[in-house]
Amino acid sequence: MNIKEKIMEFVDKIFNPIFSFLDLGIEKLREIQLVASQGLNIGQYLSVFGDMPTAWQLVISSILLSTVLLGSLLIYRSVVRLYYSAKEGVKWW
16 A cells, blocks of 8 residues: 555545435435425314314414514524624624
8 A cells, every 4th residue: 555545544534424424414314305295284283272262263373373473583683683793793803
């Protein structure tokens, strides 16, 4: 073995765990693709509320909708704060 082959073997030993991890990730993503294409049926999870009167169903759906709306607004606010803090940090760089 010459020096070039030894260096290539050494580099392969270093990066082999990374490559095997990435290959495993690609394999898992391909498996997930088949499951995700089926879609999500939310009605299965909300069928518990189906026995309630219509007025209570509307109350619960309004609460869930407002929770999602407020959560998305909180996420947006956090992203905007992060953007402005990064912008301020770059200004003083």
